[in-house]
Amino acid sequence: MERTVFDQEHELFRDSVEHFTATEILPNHATWEHQGKVDKAMFRAAGDAGLLGMAVPDEYGGGGVDDFRYNAVISEVFAASGAGASGACITLHNDICLPYFLEYADDEQRKRWLPGLADGDLMTAIAMTEPGTGSDLGGIVTTARPDGGDYVINGSKTFISNGINADLVIVVSRTGEDPHGGLTLFIVEDGMEGFERGRNLDKIGFHAQDTAELFFNDVRVPASNRLGEEGMAFGQLIMNLPQERFSIAVSAVAGAEAAFTLTLAYAKERMAFGRPIGSFQHNRFVLAEMKTEIDLGRVFVDRLLEEHIAGRLTVEQAAEAKWWSTEMLRRVVDHGLQMHGGYGYMLEYPISRAFVDARVQTIYGGTTEIMKEIIGRGLGV
Numbered sequence: 001m002e003r004t005v006f007d008q009e010h011e012l013f014r015d016s017v018e019h020f021t022a023t024e025i026l027p028n029h030a031t032w033e034h035q036g037k038v039d040k041a042m043f044r045a046a047g048d049a050g051l052l053g054m055a056v057p058d059e060y061g062g063g064g065v066d067d068f069r070y071n072a073v074i075s076e077v078f079a080a081s082g083a084g085a086s087g088a089c090i091t092l093h094n095d096i097c098l099p100y101f102l103e104y105a106d107d108e109q110r111k112r113w114l115p116g117l118a119d120g121d122l123m124t125a126i127a128m129t130e131p132g133t134g135s136d137l138g139g140i141v142t143t144a145r146p147d148g149g150d151y152v153i154n155g156s157k158t159f160i161s162n163g164i165n166a167d168l169v170i171v172v173s174r175t176g177e178d179p180h181g182g183l184t185l186f187i188v189e190d191g192m193e194g195f196e197r198g199r200n201l202d203k204i205g206f207h208a209q210d211t212a213e214l215f216f217n218d219v220r221v222p223a224s225n226r227l228g229e230e231g232m233a234f235g236q237l238i239m240n241l242p243q244e245r246f247s248i249a250v251s252a253v254a255g256a257e258a259a260f261t262l263t264l265a266y267a268k269e270r271m272a273f274g275r276p277i278g279s280f281q282h283n284r285f286v287l288a289e290m291k292t293e294i295d296l297g298r299v300f301v302d303r304l305l306e307e308h309i310a311g312r313l314t315v316e317q318a319a320e321a322k323w324w325s326t327e328m329l330r331r332v333v334d335h336g337l338q339m340h341g342g343y344g345y346m347l348e349y350p351i352s353r354a355f356v357d358a359r360v361q362t363i364y365g366g367t368t369e370i371m372k373e374i375i376g377r378g379l380g381v
């Protein structure tokens with residue numbers, strides 16, 4: 001199906017992202033999976049190649065173009081290449097963390113941070129989840145206590161993507177008692193006294209992406225590292241989570257397309273009972289269903305991409321796209337693995353990686369159940 005959402009410049013950009021993926025990511029992906037994180041040199045190379053901070057104004061060294069289609073191109077190329085876990089540090093930085101700096105940093109903070117965010121000197125992470133609370137942000141207990149013009153942060157976070165590699169971490173902290181109105185964003189910098197990284201967590205998939213525990217023990221943060229006003233964080237998150245969720249949906253549809261392509265090729269070539277396995281009616285129907293669902297997802301996500309660049313993507317639409325696309329991806333990789341038979345269970349077959357990497361997508365960025373809660377609330381029920 002022809003796609004109409006991208007222009008020629010986006011397709012040229014796609015070529016350069018594909019080149020970057022082929023030269024800088026894929027040759028190193030296995031090493032990074034082994035070590036549980038990418039080398040930061042790749043992130044800096046991404047900055048040099050123009051893959052970071054496309055929306056950062058040019059006066060700060062960014063691309064100067066606020067057009068989420070460039071972000072979508074990056075997500076699609078990474079997901080299609082099977083190296084989504086290596087590239088995730090880039091999409092997390094661009095799609096999820098950067099908007100907080102662009103929207104809420106004051107002039108001094110913009111001068112201090114935006115150049116490094118655009119050229120790859122500063123990798124970011126966002127730390128909301130805590131050991132005791134994930135879906136319920138109102139349950140955050142990490143505190144930031146005002147102290148002589150500074151704040152002192154105490155608490156811990158877990159499951160933080162880029163948690164080991166990040167230079168700047170956006171930390172959602174409690175400055176007041178109101179569950180939602182008492183939350184404030186702070187930028188905690190690498191090397192601040194009392195800021196410690198815990199384990200790089202051992203996951204079932206996404207092995208090239210570092211996911212860590214973070215500890216804050218009396219971390220003294222100057223007020224000039226507060227992003228926005230006290231008590232604004234919940235509103236800031238509500239404004240930005242739709243793009244985070246939509247970004248995951250974009251990646252899920254592209255990942256499903258890639259898994260389908262692998263599966264179809266295998267189904268045509270693998271023989272059983274004297275026939276290609278794809279020619280058995282059951283498998284033909286499964287492939288037909290996979291293709292139909294992917295096409296539906298593609299049309300929906302492309303349409304919402306248009307809405308997003310027009311500034312009209314709603315919280316509920318992003319939630320719909322997130323849960324449906326990621327659940328669709330889950331079905332597609334499961335069917336894909338099954339159709340590969342025993343080979344599908346072998347790590348040397350890319351469908352096995354697609355299977356484990358897909359699993360987290362219905363969980364992070366807000367679970368499927370929470371997405372349905374959001375949509376349901378929007379319906380007034």
Ligand SMILES: Cc1cc2nc3c(=O)[nH]c(=O)nc-3n(C[C@H](O)[C@H](O)[C@H](O)COP(=O)(O)OP(=O)(O)OC[C@H]3O[C@@H](n4cnc5c(N)ncnc54)[C@H](O)[C@@H]3O)c2cc1C
Pocket residue numbers: 125126127128129132133134135136158159160161162203206211360363364365366367368369370373
């Ligand atoms: C690989 C990975 C990377 C991550 N990266 C980050 C990151 O960079 N930054 C960050 O802050 N967090 C990150 N997370 C955390 C992720 O966002 C949370 O795991 C997720 O939001 C769910 O929170 P939880 O794990 O505490 O589950 P819980 O909130 O404890 O939920 C457990 C189960 O209960 C269900 N549930 C909860 N409330 C309801 C409800 N009201 N109705 C119905 N069902 C409900 C959930 O859907 C889920 O199935 C990451 C997680 C993973 C696994």
